[in-house]
Amino acid sequence: MHNSLVAALDIGGTKIAGALVDGNGAILHRAQRPTPAHDDGETVMRAVENVLAELAASPLWVRATALGIGSAGPVDASAGTVSPVNVPGWRGFPLVERVSHAIGRHLPITLVGDGVAMTAAEHWQGAARGYDNALCMVVSTGVGGGLVLGGKPHAGPTGNAGHIGHISVDLDGDLCPCGGRGCVERIASGPNIARRALENGWRPGPGGDTSAAAVAEAARAGDPVATASYERAAQALAAGIAATATLVEIEIAVVGGGVAGAGDVLFGPLRRALRDYATLSFVQRLTVAPAVTGTDAGLVGAAAAATLGQGEAAVPAGRG
Template sequence: MHTDLVAALDIGGTKIAGALVDGHGSILVRAQRATPARKDGDTVMRAVEEVLGDLMASPLWGRVTALGIGSAGPVDASTGTVSPVNVPGWRGYPLVERARAVVGGLPVRLIGDGVAIAAAEHWQGAARGHDNALCMVVSTGVGGGLILGGHLHPGPTGNAGHIGHISVDLEGDPCPCGSRGCVERIASGPNIARRALADGWRPGPDGDTSAAAVAAAVRAGDPVALASFERAARALAAGIAATATLVEIDIAVIGGGVGKAGDVLFSPLRKALADYATLSFVRRLTVVPALTGTDAGLVGAAAAVLKARMDATAGV
């Protein structure tokens, strides 16, 4: 069995990545296409088919036993459909059925991209050895996934742990999701930059208005940039503390572009967490940066397949 491989897809609004992954989490073959996000659904699917075609052309394809897909959401694993916010041509799109047809009927498992990150971090990264963890992506959006009782907990539709849409400000800004004061509306990269600009932060001569530019301004001592990051950190802390209070996680792992801001994010986040995570059973909660990097989506999609197979074998 150790010679078996898993095919993995990581589908986002910018790129569709594919890989053949072995039982140790090593990527043996890669393929990638840009996501034609503004085109119709079948055009997007053609890019997925091209990525799978590249993988199937590998001499290693004969060892592939299943396909794992981590997709931008919302996803619905119970119906095998996806409706990524940033890919308007896919609404209730039958991705699992279409992908299964391409790969000759192999088993296909679909999970949300936040759940994929959690699977990767628990298998290979910062949540390794932790039975109860929240793993988050903080970038253009804010997503997440849960490890509970030592197992990936995707929930019935594959979206459990979607911390970005916990409301942490009852009077907060309306969120595109329809709610108000969501973690994502405060702590995502574009919203950190939006808040800083609204409060008077001005970008440098290069005109860069990304969260990374705001983080650089924090390091240079800009108080407005600092205030925006501190507000984002408080929103994340409130969401993480709420999650820990609900399901007793002992570690929160943060990846994504904003997570790369380092101490600019983690210092105010740890300070804020002490204010929100106050009950005895959540005080030991730690917050750490993710370790799996840009391959997390692919490794996690493969991990979800491999872990499900191990659980089935063990009768879990």
Template sequence: MPRDLIAALDIGGTKIAGALVDGSGKLVVRARRATRAQEDGATVMRQVTAVLEELAATAHWSRVAAVGIGSAGPVDASVGTVSPVNIPGWRDFPLVAGVRETTGALPLSLVGDGPAMTAAEHWQGAARGRQGALCMVVSTGVGGGLVLGGRLHPGPTGNAGHIGHISVEVNGDPCPCGGRGCVERIASGPNIARRALDGGWRPGPDGDTSAKAVAASARSGDPVARASFERAAQALAAGIAATAALVEIEVAVIGGGVAGSGDVLFAPLRRALRDYATLSFVQGLEAVPAQMGTDAGVVGAAAAAAQEARLEGFGPAASARPTGD
């Protein structure tokens, strides 16, 4: 029996998604459970185990070569623990050890959800074929990951590329992470909405005060809503340009709910990039929407596991190989 599948987990504050992923990025089997994040850590781990057991009960499990986990963070891949902000019961939680109780001796990798999304976009999405990329999720928070030298660069703990906590305003508002003026404190969905409300924007009759509602108002020409998105775009551009100056990325791929605002975000972001990305070697930097959607977590966790385990037939290197006539 060929070992030609990777078991992948995408763990977030609302759902735990699992899949068996083949060498083309196709999800052969899916499983899903609610996270139940407000319950104790053991309950959340039981949900993870239920997803794994559902995958393991299929006829395909004997084909699994490795296991990949992408988790909300922070994570610490060096010791196999996670402390997701949106799962209060998991603090320095031994997730890798818990998963191994089901998966046994299979090679296993752990990365943050930002690097997992990055691996997916590099393998199958908007960063495909790029040697250097920053891929970001702009939603309730702002996370990210890096591709350097044509390979995912998760760093020793699995958190590299976490652009949300680059400070772009040295005397800015305090961030929950302990810093000041972080990209996330300015550009995340809740902060876009907060700033709009503080500036006098008011929701419609439905009372929706989300960033999506602010985007709709901005699209209709509301100046306060537009200003809040422009401020978010400026912060993102400053963080992206700083990253490009450090590691010479070619493209910034942006996904998440806020990126769903389309040109309300991307138009001011691209303008701001021209102001910040001024050095000769970063002037060609592109900002593009993500392509992988809701499957990015599991596809990326699989790609990260394949890279760490050095499996043939998976990931960007395999996708780039000529297929012949």
């Protein structure tokens, strides 16, 4: 149907956002609540229900033909459950089933991880548009990602494929909270960039800002410790990107998230480091580009995933 819309939910540790999205990726109506991340699972679900109720109150709601959910992970699209690391009240939480009950009408529901959602958005509307094989990543408080293979987002059986943050790039590196060692995330995420700069003697300005953005500002002003911390992050990202390219032959790596806001402080050393790691003939032409879909990537990507029916999570029989 030409005038049909897709409902989308973007669920993270900070906010739960909802939208009605048209066939061009434009958001026609939106709703948002803060995530009560430290409360019990039912309280978090109530926030989701409030967002859905606000969407359903729009006269456009009747045009929605599918619903896409992008959630912080891990997710299990095959079971319809989510266990976001930063929402401890949700462990194996039956989100698809609960959303299905909450909307009170039958809509096909698609669940994907937030990295896959961002990837779907960048492939549909952003920097990966026109590429059949791509890696898209979000570098912020964590490092997530997703893959486009053969022209379609590739979510994998549970919706977590492309989770580049937990590729090990330092065999004897620090223990990662995931249980692995030397993961990309443990080196390249914003908090780890800031931690490493502080440990090596960088000191924040008079405002006391110790964020990765403050480290980037110091690097831009020529601070060698701040610069070295970003170079180390860039090296970890380059190793992970090159490993991915070698494995599945991607043509472009798109980098978004707060840390990508550092601009050349990150992308300069990242492109240099890629030349060291992506050396085989079939990965040498790999392009790196900043993401362009911004803060709406989760919503636009959830809508794109629903349109494609990627990793469709069926509601258990007799419960829908």
